[in-house]
Amino acid sequence: MRLTAVELQCHRGGRDVFSGVSFAVGSGEALTVTGRNGAGKSSLLRTIAGLLRSAQGRLTLDGGDPELSIGEQAHYLGHQDAIKPSLSVAENLRFWADFFGAPSDDGHEPLAEVGLGALAGLPAAYLSAGQRRRLSIARLIAAKRPIWLLDEPTSALDAAAQGRLAVLMRAHLGGGGLIVAATHGPIGLDKTLELRLGQITPSPLVGEGRGGGSGGNAIAPTHAHPLATPTPNPSPQGGGEQS
Amino acid sequence: MSALAAILVRDMRIAVRVGGGALMGVLFFLVVVTLTPFAVGPDLALLKRIGPAILWLAALLASLLALDRLFANDHEDGSLDLILMGRAPLELVVAMKGLAHWLTTGLPLVIAAPLIGLFLNIDAAAEGALVLTLLVGTPALTFIGLIGAAIAVTLRRGGLLLAVIVLPLTVPVLIFGVAAANAAVTGPVPFGTPFTILCGLTLASLVVGPFAAAAALRQEIE
Numbered sequence: 001m002r003l004t005a006v007e008l009q010c011h012r013g014g015r016d017v018f019s020g021v022s023f024a025v026g027s028g029e030a031l032t033v034t035g036r037n038g039a040g041k042s043s044l045l046r047t048i049a050g051l052l053r054s055a056q057g058r059l060t061l062d063g064g065d066p067e068l069s070i071g072e073q074a075h076y077l078g079h080q081d082a083i084k085p086s087l088s089v090a091e092n093l094r095f096w097a098d099f100f101g102a103p104s105d106d107g108h109e110p111l112a113e114v115g116l117g118a119l120a121g122l123p124a125a126y127l128s129a130g131q132r133r134r135l136s137i138a139r140l141i142a143a144k145r146p147i148w149l150l151d152e153p154t155s156a157l158d159a160a161a162q163g164r165l166a167v168l169m170r171a172h173l174g175g176g177g178l179i180v181a182a183t184h185g186p187i188g189l190d191k192t193l194e195l196r197l198g199q200i201t202p203s204p205l206v207g208e209g210r211g212g213g214s215g216g217n218a219i220a221p222t223h224a225h226p227l228a229t230p231t232p233n234p235s236p237q238g239g240g241e242q243s
Numbered sequence: 244m245s246a247l248a249a250i251l252v253r254d255m256r257i258a259v260r261v262g263g264g265a266l267m268g269v270l271f272f273l274v275v276v277t278l279t280p281f282a283v284g285p286d287l288a289l290l291k292r293i294g295p296a297i298l299w300l301a302a303l304l305a306s307l308l309a310l311d312r313l314f315a316n317d318h319e320d321g322s323l324d325l326i327l328m329g330r331a332p333l334e335l336v337v338a339m340k341g342l343a344h345w346l347t348t349g350l351p352l353v354i355a356a357p358l359i360g361l362f363l364n365i366d367a368a369a370e371g372a373l374v375l376t377l378l379v380g381t382p383a384l385t386f387i388g389l390i391g392a393a394i395a396v397t398l399r400r401g402g403l404l405l406a407v408i409v410l411p412l413t414v415p416v417l418i419f420g421v422a423a424a425n426a427a428v429t430g431p432v433p434f435g436t437p438f439t440i441l442c443g444l445t446l447a448s449l450v451v452g453p454f455a456a457a458a459a460l461r462q463e464i465e
Contacts, residue, residue, distance in 0.1 A: 080320050084322075099326070
């Protein structure tokens with residue numbers, strides 16, 4: 001299985017969010033998408049998920065199910081957790097497992113894997129931000145889909161939960177899956193491909209935060225790096241050392 | 244459980260739990276109908292004549308109550324993104340959400356209508372026919388409302404826009420629903436003709452509503 005993007009362009013609200021983005025990621029590989037705030041990391045993930053239309057370019061999946069779109073073979077972990085506060089933790093997970101066509105079981109095993117086994121009967125309204133995130137992650141393992149699109153998957157997670165997520169991601173990659181993750185920091189995988197999204201227009205926020213990069217970034221090319229390049233362990237963070 | 248059954252069960256669970264809108268519709272219905280005799284006065288003949296219209300108007304407004312949150316909640320918490328990535332056809336998912344909404348909002352109205360009809364001096368024989376028109380007509384109100392709910396999904400205060408979009412579309416249903424109910428309550432015009440047209444309108448809305456709403460959702464989500 002191989003997910004390939006050629007010269008993708010995303011146009012939103014009258015401006016190009018990104019353009020000329022190309023990458024290829026295969027089975028067992030993880031691609032991290034980095035770049036400053038507003039560089040289009042989330043938009044790229046949503047484009048792959050089929051939730052945004054790309055203005056230009058091609059997105060193909062070789063070796064997948066030809067009957068299904070890429071989005072229908074992908075899990076999307078976005079900023080929103082898709083959790084209903086009035087349903088219990090187990091009911092929330094069971095719903096998404098059923099909706100995504102997972103075989104019927106009691107749903108407790110994925111909950112245990114993310115460390116929520118003891119809270120299965122609790123209404124999701126009482127969960128903390130990190131626990132909500134873990135409940136969303138449980139969805140990824142409750143129903144099997146080969147592509148994981150993770151938008152800052154480690155946000156709100158404590159160190160132990162980040163470690164658990166890394167184990168789950170390694171298991172997913174080991175099973176032939178592939179991961180595209182937008183991130184500002186390391187996500188706990190040893191070997192990842194990296195795609196740096198460039199900057200479209202100079203912004204007053206440049207220089208703030210690690211994602212902003214140094215001043216030279218303000219006149220960075222309007223195109224992202226043409227091809228993702230493999231980077232050794234550990235994966236570089238954000239655009240911090242971009243010169 | 245299949246994806247569609249899962250949607251139905253989830254939406255019904257949410258509706259009947261704390262913060263869900265299931266009982267609000269019936270309470271609103273009850274309040275509007277109860278207020279009418281106070282406003283109109285204790286003229287039994289007049290109440291009987293306008294009774295079906297009052298019941299239908301109250302049912303129309305009550306079924307719009309929780310409708311604006313139908314897709315907006317799913318949009319705000321990210322569920323709609325995942326639903327769009329599901330393998331179940333969006334049209335059927337939308338129809339299931341409509342069905343869940345009707346079962347928790349429309350059906351209680353139909354069940355409460357005979358009791359509330361007593362307030363408006365509607366006699367027992369006519370009650371049956373009146374309830375039948377509501378049973379057939381309220382699904383049409385919900386499924387036409389789906390279109391408005393889908394169009395208003397990204398708006399913070401979508402409820403007002405929803406009413407403006409949906410209420411004009413419900414005029415035919417209202418006309419033939421009230422006509423059939425009036426025929427049963429006051430006669431002497433036949434009940435069958437307007438009732439058959441009402442059935443036709445409902446069947447059409449059951450098809451058109453989900454397709455139009457799904458198309459609107461696909462556009463809006465970007």
